[in-house]
Amino acid sequence: MRLSHYFLPILKETPREAEIVSHRLMLRAGMIKQQAAGIFSFLPLGKKVLDKVCDIIREEQDRAGAIEILMPTVQPADLWQESGRYNAYGPEMLRIRDRHDRDMLYGPTNEEMVTDIFRTYVRSYKDLPLNLYHLQWKFRDEVRPRFGVMRGREFLMKDAYSFDLDYESAKIAYYRMFVAYLRTFQRCGLTAIPMRADTGPIGGDLSHEFIVLAETGESEVFCDRAFLEYDTPGADTDFSDAEALSDLVAKWTTPYAATDEMHDEQAWGALSDDTRISARGIEVGHIFHFGTKYSEPMGAKVTGPAGAQVPVSMGSYGIGPTRLLGAIIEASHDEAGIIWPQSVAPFDVSIISMKVGDDLCDDAAEKLYRAAKEGGLDPLLDDTDARAGAKFATHELIGIPVQIVAGPRGLAEGKVELRARASGEKRELSLDEALNMLTAGALR
């Protein structure tokens, strides 16, 4: 993309309303615009990162055997009356009346609707296990939306729902998502630690939150340092191997880890001082195994192997991609701006022409831009006539992993400069080296 043709509205001043760093940086980098309290537009740069995060989520859901569907945002109230949650949900649920005076709502979650889909079509245990997920906008009418996309009212959620014949097989479905979540967050450049959680309004008796450690986290968390040494399960994990999954989950749930709510002072006190990490955390995912809480009242039953009708055992599994953007920035930024992990960076490389109109600069920048495209990279070419300082500030702020600077002085000697955003490392290389590197799709 050529910056002169792009829409990247950088803010020079820090917006007053932003209380936390991710909110500030997303506004300043032109990623989002607030449209109402807790409701945001994603501008081009924000949309690109959101897409990358969603792609990673999808790949890992698919790998774990979940199947993508897409449920609507507006739901009929009667489904929620069946489950008993319509009255229970409270003012966070955005209730709507349509022109025929039917009670509707903007879905805050989809347990009821997906259970309705299941009971409409599935009759036999032979069609299990089944896990259906979707990525769709949700609305929760928070009393006080804040922290930008971290606690919005309209937010994107990936929610998956598993259906199994009995409690034990539903546990394996839960483990599949547990492992998929470890992989998902790791691929987004995050270290997320699973912590036993309260089940809240979803219900059930087995639940974990995935918590990213970040100084600016919303809540206090406590965990064993052992987690930091753990290797994330590989792409070759066999999601059909129940035993291997159980072992992985056992490993990741053995060391102490708890949110403030679930904290056990006694168990904590039993750990040695140097293993204890007491820190701030951000919740990025939440998984639940709630058995027949919805299938029973809603009549989602299958014929079991012995011929009897059995309500299915269910779980639900949520990640908020919009919130995840905020969490990634909270975990990865510096004074100058965002530092995107390569996997979710909106562009792979910034190519900065220092003097637009100068033949040498124009020519080199254009060649670098084409080489990057040829190498399968997604480059951002800064072909604007902004001042050098403003250009550097912009590219630092938006946090593209690598910048290649083409300036008249360097080019007179056939050289360009490569800057790594994360390390701050700068090195000179010849234009030819840079072109070869880009054509090869490499960035080192």
Added chain:
Amino acid sequence: MRLSHYFLPILKETPREAEIVSHRLMLRAGMIKQQAAGIFSFLPLGKKVLDKVCDIIREEQDRAGAIEILMPTVQPADLWQESGRYNAYGPEMLRIRDRHDRDMLYGPTNEEMVTDIFRTYVRSYKDLPLNLYHLQWKFRDEVRPRFGVMRGREFLMKDAYSFDLDYESAKIAYYRMFVAYLRTFQRCGLTAIPMRADTGPIGGDLSHEFIVLAETGESEVFCDRAFLEYDTPGADTDFSDAEALSDLVAKWTTPYAATDEMHDEQAWGALSDDTRISARGIEVGHIFHFGTKYSEPMGAKVTGPAGAQVPVSMGSYGIGPTRLLGAIIEASHDEAGIIWPQSVAPFDVSIISMKVGDDLCDDAAEKLYRAAKEGGLDPLLDDTDARAGAKFATHELIGIPVQIVAGPRGLAEGKVELRARASGEKRELSLDEALNMLTAGALR
């Protein structure tokens, strides 16, 4: 995908509520499920086709220089009060009151919000032209939703908005979208004819609908046969060449073409009998040039070259991808089911094992499946134990372009059968030929 692990709830009976063929086939093929009047879930097969259609739309928007953003579904009422449409819009607008008693609405379209984005950030004519688009769910509370996704209440829309300094340059922006739309529909396997249209509640003085001819179309349309001979503009179209664009649009707007509403009996009568096509049509896109209708009341101005503040000249450009699914099916089906154009087919090839459990069949089907994946194809492997007749009926119904049938009798002679869904053509080929064909990613 292995069908035994997929969620493809085929209906044997034709659902009573479906009045038109696309609605019937989408329900029967397990693509959608109605959740409330005019509100649908997209099941896995429907979601896959929807994604393919959206990908084509995005590619053509990007090619024409539009930039993707993502605006929220819920909008504050005050933006619509500024434009004067809040009261004008009528009961089709889904009005919502949040917990703080603020008036909100579920966006039926986004002219106001995108104008707000523009006026927040853009100050100078130098940042023009600009075209921002998004793909987002809309809600229009139709009094009588019907015809499945063809006239739903919650529906997906791609809406693009162009901003230019003056009326004339906005016309070029309009032409860009005009040409992008021709390409988009053609790539979806459709012949869409641009017809001058009424501007309705969007306003403005230049507008075209893109109409697909189909026997089951919703309205009567009239056009010159010349359109059927026209070549769609190529992928190499230069969207920065205003003159070339003008010529293309002139060509595509010269022969007679009109919807019922805009029909001119006199001009029609002047055509020779054999050039006249009077047919049924389905609207699949609608584009508008409305100048300063929103920029003026909402204060979306830029500094022009001479230093004066100028309200920008705008257009908006809509395609409904969910509706497009219905239109594609209306235009391409037979007695047995859907016939997907290759470009939007949910899978590239069905591999049908006729006798699951038979070593020869299992082995051949598995090899074919792997060969297809190796060839970069997206295959659906029917590894279920359904009867032969049911299997054929399913694959005809869901309309995958090519089926490869691996049966015990053929395989005893080392042969499989290839069936082309559109032509009905069947031919035998050796298993090795089939494997080579798939590995090469070819389907002929």
